[in-house]
Amino acid sequence: MALAFFEALYTRSMLSEASIEKIRQFYKYQKTSVRLEIQVLLYLGVLLVSGGTGVLIYKYIDQIGHLAIISGLLLATIGCYTWCFLHKEKQALRVAESDKESSPVFDYVLMLGAILMVTLVGYLQSQFQLFGSRWSLASFIPMVLLFATAYYFDHRGVLALAVTNLAAWLGLTINASSVFGLAELDSNRTIITALGLGVFLTGLSWVVKRSSIRPHFEGTYHQFGTHFFFISSIGAMLNFEGSWPLFFVLLLAGAGYHYLKAIRERSFYYMVVMVLYSYIGITIVFIDKVLSMLDRGPNTIYITLFYFIGTGIGLATLLISLNKKLRHHDSLSHS
Numbered sequence: 001m002a003l004a005f006f007e008a009l010y011t012r013s014m015l016s017e018a019s020i021e022k023i024r025q026f027y028k029y030q031k032t033s034v035r036l037e038i039q040v041l042l043y044l045g046v047l048l049v050s051g052g053t054g055v056l057i058y059k060y061i062d063q064i065g066h067l068a069i070i071s072g073l074l075l076a077t078i079g080c081y082t083w084c085f086l087h088k089e090k091q092a093l094r095v096a097e098s099d100k101e102s103s104p105v106f107d108y109v110l111m112l113g114a115i116l117m118v119t120l121v122g123y124l125q126s127q128f129q130l131f132g133s134r135w136s137l138a139s140f141i142p143m144v145l146l147f148a149t150a151y152y153f154d155h156r157g158v159l160a161l162a163v164t165n166l167a168a169w170l171g172l173t174i175n176a177s178s179v180f181g182l183a184e185l186d187s188n189r190t191i192i193t194a195l196g197l198g199v200f201l202t203g204l205s206w207v208v209k210r211s212s213i214r215p216h217f218e219g220t221y222h223q224f225g226t227h228f229f230f231i232s233s234i235g236a237m238l239n240f241e242g243s244w245p246l247f248f249v250l251l252l253a254g255a256g257y258h259y260l261k262a263i264r265e266r267s268f269y270y271m272v273v274m275v276l277y278s279y280i281g282i283t284i285v286f287i288d289k290v291l292s293m294l295d296r297g298p299n300t301i302y303i304t305l306f307y308f309i310g311t312g313i314g315l316a317t318l319l320i321s322l323n324k325k326l327r328h329h330d331s332l333s334h335s
Helices: 002-011 017-028 035-064 066-098 104-128 135-153 156-169 188-209 215-239 244-265 268-293 298-334
Strands: none
Touching: 002 017, 035 066, 035 104, 066 104, 104 135, 104 156, 135 156, 156 188, 156 215, 188 215, 215 244, 215 268, 244 268, 244 298, 268 298
């Protein structure tokens, strides 16, 4: 389209032969975007810097000294935030005028600054008890700063860090060796807190989407809310022996809501999430509740084996069918 514009100018004698030839040469070869590769490299760079900083502090804290560590973290954090403040207006103009995505360099410098800020606060609390015995403040203060950063700079990555800090402030922590990644998922308090947070974030996403302040943050809030809701519902089914049917019905209700959302937004992501969590819940009911009433023996093993084979095939078929359904809805909407 741009080449046609320049050709039109040339036919009107508004461009010289030499100029139009240079423009033709420019458009002759297809340009390849390396934005994804740059984003991956910058993401790896942020991970290496933040992870390397943590390892360096952990292994050489005695040799480096507290003052040097605090000064280094503070200067690096201030440097990242200062650079982002200086480039914020330029970044906003670039996005508004050219309708492009924000610069990956800007995004990841801000992300690095946010991570270093959280590291600094955590270090001050662990080594010098900055907030005394009130450890919750060590999560609350960074959480407020992260939310402010996310909304001021319009950054969904920092918003994800803020929501994670919100969960930590409420007592939800991550442990790779625990069930579904949430530590103490067998604790009633953890389950109820995670369930409440999931419902809150899902409701908040509905409000944010209909507001004039960063409505595109809806997806981040909703995705966190979705996973907190489903994981805590499954944890409740396993932990609350007497009331597991209530949480199973709650899980199915959540699955129905996400099914409608997936159809409405033509989102295969929410469809997959809904199907997988529903499958886990149904499997728990069948294996832990139904089969547990039978005598343990060869028949139970065979039933379990055939169950997973049959449901595995059915699950794949269902996902393929739902994907076709979403494509059909998409084609109807564009027709």
